[in-house]
Amino acid sequence: MADYTIRKYNNGDYDAVRDLFGQGMSGYVPGTTMYMLKLPQVYGTILASFIIVQLFFHSYFLSLLSVGMLLATVHCVMLFACRALIKKSLNEDLLNIVETYIWKPNSCFWVAESDGRIVGMVGAQPAPNSDINMTLRRLSVSKDQQRRGIAKALCMTVFNFAQQGGYKRVILDTSTFQINAHKLYQRLGFRITKIIPSRSRLGRFAKMSVVFYSYDL
Numbered sequence: 001m002a003d004y005t006i007r008k009y010n011n012g013d014y015d016a017v018r019d020l021f022g023q024g025m026s027g028y029v030p031g032t033t034m035y036m037l038k039l040p041q042v043y044g045t046i047l048a049s050f051i052i053v054q055l056f057f058h059s060y061f062l063s064l065l066s067v068g069m070l071l072a073t074v075h076c077v078m079l080f081a082c083r084a085l086i087k088k089s090l091n092e093d094l095l096n097i098v099e100t101y102i103w104k105p106n107s108c109f110w111v112a113e114s115d116g117r118i119v120g121m122v123g124a125q126p127a128p129n130s131d132i133n134m135t136l137r138r139l140s141v142s143k144d145q146q147r148r149g150i151a152k153a154l155c156m157t158v159f160n161f162a163q164q165g166g167y168k169r170v171i172l173d174t175s176t177f178q179i180n181a182h183k184l185y186q187r188l189g190f191r192i193t194k195i196i197p198s199r200s201r202l203g204r205f206a207k208m209s210v211v212f213y214s215y216d217l
């Protein structure tokens with residue numbers, strides 16, 4: 001039986017919600033770094049640096065050092081990109097959650113609470129220029145509480161809220177790197193409506209795309 005409850009957000013949840021969002025996004029850094037290392041242009045560069053340093057200096061130590069430095073660089077780039085994304089999001093709707101979600105009509109924000117701790121979150125907002133689409137946003141579950149059905153329950157909360165408001169669809173977007181999120185949305189019955197390649201320089205380099213999902217209520 002679930003030992004968590006889902007309730008509407010209140011101001012006392014502010015810091016916990018922002019922390020949880022940051023943790024959720026940061027959780028993808030190791031996997032994304034591994035993905036980057038498998039890109040031909042990245043592992044090609046690392047291999048080339050090993051060979052070049054070996055040819056010039058005849059030193060395995062220096063060759064391995066150059067590889068280590070390149071690996072560290074890839075990891076730092078991913079960390080930096082992730083932190084920039086978290087900072088941007090925290091300065092958008094998550095800056096004033098009450099104003100953005102609680103006070104606005106047909107919008108809401110919920111948290112999942114377990115043992116007095118915020119372990120999950122999700123927001124719902126009407127899609128711009130649409131009377132039938134509700135957007136699901138900022139879904140996240142703390143790492144130690146994942147695979148317990150909390151995200152599913154949070155999504156159901158959004159579905160019910162949207163249905164009661166007369167909406168016909170719940171829509172959302174996520175990046176190709178958010179592997180667990182894709183598994184969740186596909187399991188829940190969302191279908192992919194479009195995939196748009198990222199326009200950022202790093203996104204294009206990593207062949208990242210934004211995936212749009214829709215769920216018919």
Ligand SMILES: CC(C)(COP(=O)(O)OP(=O)(O)OC[C@H]1O[C@@H](n2cnc3c(N)ncnc32)[C@H](O)[C@@H]1OP(=O)(O)O)[C@@H](O)C(=O)NCCC(=O)NCCS
Binds near residue numbers: 027138141151175187
């Ligand atoms: C994606 C995320 C919200 C899933 O939360 P969760 O509470 O673990 O998900 P649930 O337990 O409700 O999973 C429901 C179903 O989704 C699928 N699923 C979810 N996470 C999965 C994973 N890591 N691997 C495989 N399937 C997964 C499974 O089918 C699961 O059902 P099952 O456990 O009975 O097999 C969570 O991993 C997370 O917070 N990630 C970081 C933030 C993020 O990516 N947010 C989405 C932004 S768009």
